[in-house]
Amino acid sequence: MNDPFDVYIADLFELSILDLLKRRRLDAAEMLVNDPQRFSEIMGQDLARVVIVSDLIKSAPLQKRAEFEALLVSESIEVMYPDMGELRQTMEKQRDRVVAQFQNAGVFCATRNNANLLMWAHYADQHRGVVLGFKPDLERDSYLRLLEPVTYTDTRPSFYGSIESMAAGIAPDEATLRAFNRRLVYTKSTHWSYEAEERIYVPWEVTEGKSASYLPFYPEELAELYLGCRASEAFKSEIVAAAKAVNDSIVVYQAKPAKDSYALEFLPLS
Secondary structure, three states: OOOOOOOOOHHHHOOOHHHHHHHOHHHHHHHHHHOHHHHHHHHOOOHHHHHHHHHHHHHOOHHHHHHHHHHHOOOOHHHHOOOHHHHHHHHHHHHHHHHHHHOOOEEEEEEOOOOOHHHHHHHOOOOOOEEEEEOOOOOOOOHHHHOEEOEEEOOOOOOOOOHHHHHOOOOOOHHHHHHHHHHHHOEEEHHHHHHOEEEEEEOOOOOOOOOOOOOOOOHHHEEEEEEOOOOOHHHHHHHHHHHHHHOOOOEEEEEEEOOOOOOEEEEEOO
């Protein structure tokens, strides 16, 4: 991936348990104030003492609440949760399972926008290459039917759940792990939203010892060919011949710079 954040999971598992609890301090504070009984059960604290603290916080001014939050993220929180070692082992197992699911996964990337100037510059050899236009055959069992749009956001997907699930040491099942993997694959920064990307994520697709695999498609699904405005005549002849060998009915377009705007125009050649 050319984006270092794309399907990047290493730093998601470098957090200590204390760091995790600090990150969930607001969740813990809200639970303490609004549900002291549940807080008592999760944190293993005496309910009567928790209720007293909860009532004090409710009646305290904002400055005192801020002081409480500072206390909540201090090292003293380790005393509140004595089973950190067991929780750490549970989370390490979860990490290993997530990493294992990515070892041989395959990702196919496409775009809904065939005219974006940045895409042509980055992925089509500075407009000297081509764009292949696929149209999924919805009547047959086509891999391309699995394409899903990427979600663009400023917030990275988080592997860790609520403080309640962490404190309970709840390990996600396989379905939950797969859902997390999908969020990683189908989520990118808003900086890349111009790509209008769609992807196919296939776990266990790449066989051992291989660096990639190839998804089959029906010849008719290769429906369009867009030639870059800087493509050489020799290259265009070669690529058109190769495309027509796959689908003789493919529609070929020639890209050219628009006269009055920073855009591309596509002229049909066949």
